Amino acid sequence: MGTLLMGTLRFAGEAPLWMVVAVAAVAAAFVAWVYLRETKHLASPYSYLLPSLRATAVALTILLLSGPVLHRRTVVGKLGRVVFAIDQSKSMAVTDSGDPSSSPSRMRRSVDVLLGDGSHPGWLSTLKETHEVDVVAFSTGDPTLLWSSRMDEPLPTTFALDADGVGTDLASSLSLALDSFDANAVADEVESSAEQDSAEKLQQAALVLFSDGRDNAGRSAVDLAKELRLQSYAVHAVGMGSTDEPTDVGIVNVVTPESVASDGQLAGELILKQYGLAGQSVLVRIESAGKTVWQQNVTPLNDGQQSIPFELDVGSIVESLNTESQRGVQRSTVVMDLTAAVEPLGVVQGGDSVSENNSRSFRVAANTRDRRLLIIDGSSRWETRYLNNLFQRDPAWTVNIVIAGPGTDDVQLLRGKDDGQFPADRETMAQYDAVVLGEIPADLLSTNDIFLLKEFVTRGGGLIAIDGRYRQLRQLADGTLSELIPIRYDRAIPRLSAKSLELTTMGKEHPLMNLYGDSQNIEEFWSQIPAPKSVNHVQAQEGAEVWATAIGQSGIKSPWLVTRLFGGGRVFYLSSDETWRWRYKVADRFHARFWNQLLAAVMQPPYSASDEYVALGTDKIQYGPDESATIRVRLQDTRSQPVGDATVDALLIANDRVVATVPLSVDDPARGTYQGQTPTLSPGGYSVRVRASGFDESALQASTPIWVSQSESLEMRRIALDAGTLNQIAAAAGGAYVHESSAVTLLEKIKPLSSGSIVESDILIWQSFYWFWAVIALLAIEWWLRKRSGLV
Incomplete structure (x- = not known):
């Protein structure tokens, strides 16, 4: 019929x-x-x-x-449905040949299987008369339909495809098949069949993946494959490429602080990956304005990733840059635009398969203004001593440590503007960028001291509270500073003996907690770092975020690192005072990085540029593609008095053209400060300037640069065929996995899906x-x- x-x-x-x-x-x-x-x-x-x-x-x-x-x-009879899904991610552009010019890419070979290459007919021409056929392309996001037999269009001679996807989401094509498949039709067929106990015999739909299996985005494809199998939908996979990782060397990541003193040292790590070059030397270097400022010969011993520490003299780099600004504009930071690069030394057999990862740009702000830190404690604990020593040695910091209480040189808290004294007024307090609050006795802090601390944080300052075993901070957290410190104490179990630290989901996502450099091993690193002997058993207040927890000997978990925004500032709480133990055998490697990154996270960055009327700054100088920049502005008139009632816009300029206008809202009228956030920006460099009512545009000269980086992609870190992943997907959906060299055998499995034909x-x-x-x-x-x- x-x-x-x-x-x-x-x-x-x-x-x-x-x-x-x-x-x-x-x-x-x-x-x-x-x-x-x-x-x-x-x-x-x-x-x-x-x-x-x-x-x-x-x-x-x-x-x-x-x-x-x-x-x-x-249509005569019942047509089978087949969806061919072609992976168009960047790794599919690899040719798997020593001579790329003479070999087609993985994606081109996938297309040739479907359309034919002159030596054999394509699968589409073989199946289009007996099957309902769709061809889609996918990488991340929704797949794109390339051709469908239901469109009643001629068979194409080629597909306009480029292997340029930034990631591979194998689940996206499976999800498309699951959403478009009519499960009710299959159920009706099973119900009306004499062989109701064997639904697989009525299977009339299949998805065929052409991919190298490098699944690095989206949900689990194996779970979706199991759902498809329940709907009598088979998933087959054709593995494209070689299972041997091709020869490659590249820079995976650069780990540095966001800012450093202009007369100090920039210490960081380059994360290098290499395959096929074990035992062969490579040259790793860092360049500034085309000039090499650091280099080192490295001989990898094993395939994979390794961390290479480096240290640069910031002063010489800043001096070599053209830092002359226009007249009347003062800058507190100079941006160092750096590039890390790697190249093999000698002849590489087979060549470097991926050249685009041989260099990586990164930027660090060199501060010409010292940051100021206030440390307050009731005793000279080990934690306090090491913090004081750490930042006293750093030329980028000026530290004022105040120790007061019973058993110290100062039984009472001294107040004033000098070292060793707690700030007596808001002007002195405002000179600090961050405050570290230890176990100071609560009765030493006056009502005015508490007001100054709260106001300091509310107006954008950073506070880090370090708890201990003396129960002094507990009195403040339960009393006058209860709304500021983001935890509540557990009365039933005051303290826990800890055996390890564990990051929460939020903690894993924040760069602060990456002390090792390799984000893939961050959980393992924190499970092995020396845990405190004991911690205060606390609970996070509503609205606070827990970034790390301490696991007790009995398995009880308690927040270890808690944070919350308070007004315009941020507060961190540490439930123990034993990070100094991280120095064991490794000195400052992890201890110094943690505290530098913690302070960078808790503080607002200073204004990077200013003129007679406006000061301008951003929270960072480099952003990811999904981030928005926070722009801060301070306005003053000709008498240097704050202007808090103007209409202020931030202008984002690229290639001498205004590409976005960001309205800024009043932050503090008394200080004449304004703040706003940009929309998500396209990758590239921008200059930020200010426009304000009551001011001539030529008078507001200060500007600051920001950069938006490309999407961080895992796509090209490993490019060999991952046959295991494809095999798991096919097995979960009752399908078959074959390598491209024997793909023709899969065609014979697809043909029986159809019991009908199309007569044209x-x-x-x-x-x-x-x-x-x-x-x-x-x-x-x-x-x-x-x-x-x-x-x-």
Whole structure:
């Protein structure tokens, strides 16, 4: 029994259809106009009906020149459905050959299987008469439909595809198949079948993946494959490429602080990956403005990733840069635009397969203004001593340590502007960037001291509270600073003996917690770092975020690092005071990095540029593609008085053109400060300037640069065929996995999905009697009406 699926009208004439239609319309209009001269005296409807019939007959006659053809497709039996999904991520551009110019890419080879390459017919031509076939391309996001047999379009000779996807989401194509498949139809078939106990025999749909299996985005493809199997939908996979990792060396990541003192040292790590170069030296270097400022020969011993520490003299780099700013503009930071690069030394057999990862740009701000840190404690604990020593040695910091209480040199808290004294007023307090609050006795802090601390954080300052075993901070957290410190103490279990530290989901995502450099091993690193002997058992307050927890000997978990925004500032709470133990055998490697990164996270960055009227700054100098920049502005008039009632916009300029305008809202009218956030920006460099009501644009000269980096991609870190992943997906959906070298065997598994066929036929309307009789009928009706009207 046949069912008409589709009938389409095609035109096979030599003349273009638009030309034939135009000629027919003109001719019909001319005939109607001439005819109207004869019929205008007749009564309606003869006056207009007769010209219309003659004009229509003339138009149909001329339209024969377009060669109309009625194309019909009829399905006989039950068609099987097949979806071919082609991976178009960057790794599919690899040729798996030492000579890329003479070998097609993985994606090109996938297309050749479907369309044929001259030596063998393509799968689409083999299946399109018996199967319902779709071809889609995917990387990340929604797949793109390339061709479908249901469109009733000719088989393409090629697909306009580029292997440029930034990631591979194998689940996206499976999700498309699951969403488009009519499970009810299969259920009806099973219910009406005499063999109801074997739904697999009624399986009439399959998805075929052409991929190298490097799944690095989206949800689990194996879980979706299991769902497809329940819907009697098979998933097959064709592995493209070689299972041997090709020779490659590249820079995976650069780990540095966001800022450093302009006269200090920039210490960081380069994360290098290499495959096929074990035992062969490579040159790793860092460049500034095209000049090499650091380099080292490295001989990798094993394939994979390794960390290479480096240290640069910032002063010499800043001096070599053209840091001359326009007249009247002062800068507190100088941006160092650096590039890390790697290259093999000597001849590399097979060549470097991926050249785009041989260099990586990164930027660090060199601060020309020292940061100021206030440390307050009730005793000279080990934690306090090491923190004081760490930042006293750092030329980028000025540290004021205040120790007061019983058993110290100062029984009472001294107040004033000098070292060793707690700030006595808001102006002195505002000079600090961050405060570290230890176990200071609560009765030493006056009401004004508490007010200054709260106001300091509210206006954008950073506070780090370090708890201990003396229960002094507990009194503050339960009393006058309860709204500031983001935890509540557990009365039933005051302290826990800890055996390890563990990051939460939020902690894993924040760069602060990456002390090792390799984000893939961050969980393992924190599980092995020396845990504190004991911690205070606390609970996070509502709205606070827990970034790390301490696991007790009995398995009880308690927040170890808790944070919360408070006004314009941020507060961190540490439930123990034993990070100094991380120095064991590794000195400052992890301890110094943690505290530098913690302070960078808790503080607001300073204004990077200022002139007579405006100070301008951003929270960072480099952003990811999904991040927005926080812009901060301070306005003052000609008398250096704050202006807190202006309408202020931040202008983002790229290539000498304003690409975005960001309205800024008033932050603190008394200080004349404003703040706003940019939308998500395209990758590239931008300059930020300010426009404000009441100020001439030429007067506001200060500007600051920001950069937006490209999407961080795992796509090219490993490019060998991952046959294991594809095998798991195929097995989960009851399908088969084959390598591309034996892909033809998979075609034999697909053919039995269909028990029907498509019969296509063409009716040449321009040669058929249907069209001829239509013209004759029109003329006959016209003749009959002419006779009735008295014209004949």
